[in-house]
Amino acid sequence: MIRRCLSAARGRHRDGQAVIAVPCYTWDHEARAQAAMLQATRPGWSVLYGTGSRLFHAIATWPTPEPLIICDRTFEGLKTQMYEAETAVLHRWALTSSSVSIGHF
Numbered sequence: 001m002i003r004r005c006l007s008a009a010r011g012r013h014r015d016g017q018a019v020i021a022v023p024c025y026t027w028d029h030e031a032r033a034q035a036a037m038l039q040a041t042r043p044g045w046s047v048l049y050g051t052g053s054r055l056f057h058a059i060a061t062w063p064t065p066e067p068l069i070i071c072d073r074t075f076e077g078l079k080t081q082m083y084e085a086e087t088a089v090l091h092r093w094a095l096t097s098s099s100v101s102i103g104h105f
Contacts, residue, residue: 027051034075045082058082064089 026032031049035056039047044062049055056078060068068085072078 028054031056031075038075038079042082047078060085 035049058070
């Protein structure tokens with residue numbers, strides 16, 4: 001394998017040409033801000049925005065029988081799915097806890 005010594009200067013360049021600085025970009029400011037706001041307002045969820053996939057992702061951080069990961073293309077769609085997942089888990093918990101306590105009076 002041939003190894004080349006990297007120059008001290010970083011950036012876009014070719015051997016024998018001047019180094020040109022490469023600007024640093026942050027993509028999708030609004031979507032990333034929405035994901036951060038949703039994570040701050042909804043405890044129990046880790047919310048991310050994938051700049052490559054252009055999807056919002058929500059991962060449940062509370063105990064679940066199996067991993068709970070939700071994805072949606074829109075912020076509002078993700079919020080709706082998160083609410084539905086929470087409601088389904090609470091409904092399932094209410095059914096199992098009431099059925100266990102029946103007959104123990």
